[in-house]
Amino acid sequence: MILDQQLIEKHNNKLEKKHNRAFEFISQDIDDVEELIAKLQKFQIGIPSWALGTGGTRFGRFSGPGEPGSLEQKFEDVGLLHALNKSSGAISLHIPWDIPEDTAKMKELARSLNITFDAVNSNTFQDQPQQEHSYKYGSLHHVDPKVRKQAIDHNIEVINYGKALGSKALTVWLADGSSFPGQLNFREAFQNTLSSLQEIYKHLPEDWKLFIEYKAFEPYFYSMTIGDWGQSLLLANKLGPKAYTLVDLGHHLPNANIEQIVSLLLMEGKLGGFHFNDSKYADDDLTAGSIKPYQLFLIFNELIDGMDLNGMEHATGLGWMIDASHNLKDPLVDLLQSVEAIKIAYAQALLIDRVALKAAQQANDVVKSQEILQDAFRTDVRPLVAESRLRSGAALNPVLLFEEEKLRDKLIAERGLRTIATGL
Numbered sequence: 001m002i003l004d005q006q007l008i009e010k011h012n013n014k015l016e017k018k019h020n021r022a023f024e025f026i027s028q029d030i031d032d033v034e035e036l037i038a039k040l041q042k043f044q045i046g047i048p049s050w051a052l053g054t055g056g057t058r059f060g061r062f063s064g065p066g067e068p069g070s071l072e073q074k075f076e077d078v079g080l081l082h083a084l085n086k087s088s089g090a091i092s093l094h095i096p097w098d099i100p101e102d103t104a105k106m107k108e109l110a111r112s113l114n115i116t117f118d119a120v121n122s123n124t125f126q127d128q129p130q131q132e133h134s135y136k137y138g139s140l141h142h143v144d145p146k147v148r149k150q151a152i153d154h155n156i157e158v159i160n161y162g163k164a165l166g167s168k169a170l171t172v173w174l175a176d177g178s179s180f181p182g183q184l185n186f187r188e189a190f191q192n193t194l195s196s197l198q199e200i201y202k203h204l205p206e207d208w209k210l211f212i213e214y215k216a217f218e219p220y221f222y223s224m225t226i227g228d229w230g231q232s233l234l235l236a237n238k239l240g241p242k243a244y245t246l247v248d249l250g251h252h253l254p255n256a257n258i259e260q261i262v263s264l265l266l267m268e269g270k271l272g273g274f275h276f277n278d279s280k281y282a283d284d285d286l287t288a289g290s291i292k293p294y295q296l297f298l299i300f301n302e303l304i305d306g307m308d309l310n311g312m313e314h315a316t317g318l319g320w321m322i323d324a325s326h327n328l329k330d331p332l333v334d335l336l337q338s339v340e341a342i343k344i345a346y347a348q349a350l351l352i353d354r355v356a357l358k359a360a361q362q363a364n365d366v367v368k369s370q371e372i373l374q375d376a377f378r379t380d381v382r383p384l385v386a387e388s389r390l391r392s393g394a395a396l397n398p399v400l401l402f403e404e405e406k407l408r409d410k411l412i413a414e415r416g417l418r419t420i421a422t423g424l
């Protein structure tokens with residue numbers, strides 16, 4: 001479905017008066033509001049192809065009506081999101097759930113929808129029907145070289161799809177680990193993983209990045225072979241300059257200080273990408289900012305601080321992507337809410353008085369440091385984010401427009417009630 005631009009204009013006209021009042025009010029206290037708005041306009045968050053259908057849990061999946069039944073329809077959904085918020089201008093493909101058979105046609109479709117290709121993702125955590133060897137006991141870390149070879153070849157195939165589409169990064173997340181003490185020789189598992197990644201790295205084009213994602217537990221419950229940022233960083237350092245660590249917010253043990261991890265990875269020049277989601281317990285796949293918005297803000301504080309120090313462009317310096325697909329909300333509305341929460345946290349972090357914060361830190365002024373951070377966090381920046389959307393030709397309130405115009409009903413009318421998207 002292609003969104004009629006007139007619907008956005010009609011929606012914006014209705015809300016503009018109230019919005020203008022709110023925007024003028026907040027603008028008075030911001031030194032360079034134009035620069036801030038320009039940064040917000042540029043900031044794009046990639047949408048994963050597997051988040052466009054309702055996510056399941058290990059107990060079941062309750063698919064919603066009108067889900068995208070093909071890769072083309074997934075592209076259209078991302079195009080729809082991007083038309084609504086002008087902040088979701090990229091799609092991240094997961095192979096083999098979403099194989100672009102005709103890459104020229106898919107590129108053309110993406111171009112027509114004004115979206116680009118984010119990192120491509122390999123999948124060696126499930127067995128596919130025609131596959132020779134099983135990944136039951138892991139993939140790149142496997143004790144059997146034949147299994148490792150199969151997993152390496154799959155990753156090279158994913159790179160080739162990405163090359164044809166115009167992606168610039170491969171994300172590797174491994175479900176390799178063990179569930180019982182004694183099952184694995186940790187050292188050999190790590191060394192096998194390293195040598196497998198070295199093979200994949202050889203096939204990475206010069207201008208590509210390899211993102212190594214870690215996860216503390218699940219699907220294995222005793223050890224994960226790339227279980228934390230230390231193990232990921234170790235691999236990235238051994239692989240070379242094109243390899244980076246990728247931080248997924250849901251992949252840590254409870255109460256981990258993710259902002260500190262982000263800070264140190266940026267210091268080492270080894271933070272490559274980011275997967276946004278939120279959680280109460282672990283990898284809950286909930287909407288970004290729905291449970292711990294202050295943590296999200298503190299992470300953006302470190303991201304901006306570290307990126308500015310390294311002279312990195314906020315919008316393009318790291319791979320920004322949502323990785324969440326839960327089982328209750330309409331997936332498109334959920335993604336709109338996630339993008340909004342991410343941009344709110346980014347805008348709040350842009351408001352931090354960094355000179356004053358530095359001075360307070362140097363003076364060991366603990367109270368002042370907290371006041372400076374919380375002053376930014378407690379500022380209602382929604383009019384700034386809305387203004388950036390308005391100037392980009394998007395909707396002032398995308399979630400409201402989606403509901404008012406009954407966009408899901410229109411998708412159901414096009415696709416029917418029973419289409420089911422590929423994914424978890």
Ligand SMILES: [Mn+2]
Nearest residue numbers: 213248275323
């Ligand atoms: Mn992830």
